[in-house]
Amino acid sequence: MIGFIGTGLMGFPMAQRLLSAGYPLMVYNRTRAKAEPLQAEGAVLAETPGEVFSRCDIIFLMLTDGPAVKEVLSSIPRVQFSGKMIVQMGTILPEESLEFARTIEDAGGEYLEAPVLGSTPEASSGRLIVLVGGSREQYQQMLPYLRLFGPEPFFLGEIGKAATTKLALNQLIVTLITAFSISLGMVQAGGGDVELFMRILRQSALYAPMFDKKLERMLNRDFRRPNFPVKHLLKDVRLIIKAAQHVGISTEVLQSIQDILQQAVDAGWQDLDYSAIFQVLARGERL
Numbered sequence: 001m002i003g004f005i006g007t008g009l010m011g012f013p014m015a016q017r018l019l020s021a022g023y024p025l026m027v028y029n030r031t032r033a034k035a036e037p038l039q040a041e042g043a044v045l046a047e048t049p050g051e052v053f054s055r056c057d058i059i060f061l062m063l064t065d066g067p068a069v070k071e072v073l074s075s076i077p078r079v080q081f082s083g084k085m086i087v088q089m090g091t092i093l094p095e096e097s098l099e100f101a102r103t104i105e106d107a108g109g110e111y112l113e114a115p116v117l118g119s120t121p122e123a124s125s126g127r128l129i130v131l132v133g134g135s136r137e138q139y140q141q142m143l144p145y146l147r148l149f150g151p152e153p154f155f156l157g158e159i160g161k162a163a164t165t166k167l168a169l170n171q172l173i174v175t176l177i178t179a180f181s182i183s184l185g186m187v188q189a190g191g192g193d194v195e196l197f198m199r200i201l202r203q204s205a206l207y208a209p210m211f212d213k214k215l216e217r218m219l220n221r222d223f224r225r226p227n228f229p230v231k232h233l234l235k236d237v238r239l240i241i242k243a244a245q246h247v248g249i250s251t252e253v254l255q256s257i258q259d260i261l262q263q264a265v266d267a268g269w270q271d272l273d274y275s276a277i278f279q280v281l282a283r284g285e286r287l
């Protein structure tokens with residue numbers, strides 16, 4: 001049986017992908033209610049992470065952050081790691097990933113990091129970009145499962161490489177949404193024609209598809225039903241700052257964006273879509 005721990009925004013549709021491919025699946029979520037609907041699709045519900053480790057040989061983890069992964073792994077007697085393949089798919093620091101690999105391998109288990117790019121629509125349709133760190137043999141071995149999440153999982157090299165690449169890519173999410181918010185805010189506040197601005201932008205080398213994905217939410221100032229909430233982007237900015245500092249990359253811009261995201265959290269918008277950063281940068285009447 002396959003195990004899946006963490007059926008939140010991303011984990012839930014990913015667990016569904018494993019079920020619809022016909023794999024017997026045991027799921028665990030700290031808040032039980034979020035995993036319960038998977039029972040109707042054939043999943044076995046575990047009461048504890050330990051139950052998943054005692055019944056499954058391959059275990060996927062899709063948890064908030066490194067401390068959450070640590071808490072779950074710490075609840076498992078180390079002997080239970082022996083012979084297991086643990087695939088960590090959340091966005092965490094490369095150092096955290098290396099620490100988990102050491103703990104699990106020292107206990108006779110295997111560890112693969114496989115963070116993903118893309119959001120809940122891509123998780124549901126199996127179009128995530130999966131970034132894999134570990135050995136090439138482990139990558140090959142896990143490909144049939146990882147292909148359910150994304151058609152072309154990339155092999156990045158040893159543990160830590162995929163975690164670093166994921167943070168480098170998320171750095172672009174953070175700075176692009178900030179840059180787009182400022183430009184859109186300037187056009188709107190200056191009484192400009194937003195559709196004309198977008199037509200020009202789409203024809204230019206400055207365009208990123210993310211702009212159109214977020215435009216409607218931003219124009220309506222309706223950031224409910226998040227794919228990726230403000231609180232997780234703030235978590236990622238903190239990780240990106242740490243990872244950048246570790247290798248001597250300037251973090252001044254990122255620290256300002258961290259402050260801006262913190263303002264969004266302080267305003268109570270932590271569970272809204274991350275494009276709510278627009279509301280901090282270019283204040284509107286409605287939210």
Ligand SMILES: NC(=O)c1ccc[n+]([C@@H]2O[C@H](COP(=O)([O-])OP(=O)(O)OC[C@H]3O[C@@H](n4cnc5c(N)ncnc54)[C@H](OP(=O)(O)O)[C@@H]3O)[C@@H](O)[C@H]2O)c1
Nearest residue numbers: 006007008009010011030031063064068090091119227228
């Ligand atoms: N959402 C996206 O668009 C997206 C895209 C790419 C990558 N990611 C990354 O994927 C990971 C999951 O994101 P998500 O959006 O699915 O987040 P989410 O909806 O908040 O889910 C987080 C999951 O972690 C569990 N969890 C948190 N702390 C825990 C703990 N101490 N012990 C046990 N379980 C714990 C939560 O359980 P409860 O339900 O009990 O809280 C929930 O199942 C994050 O690292 C995120 O950065 C997200």
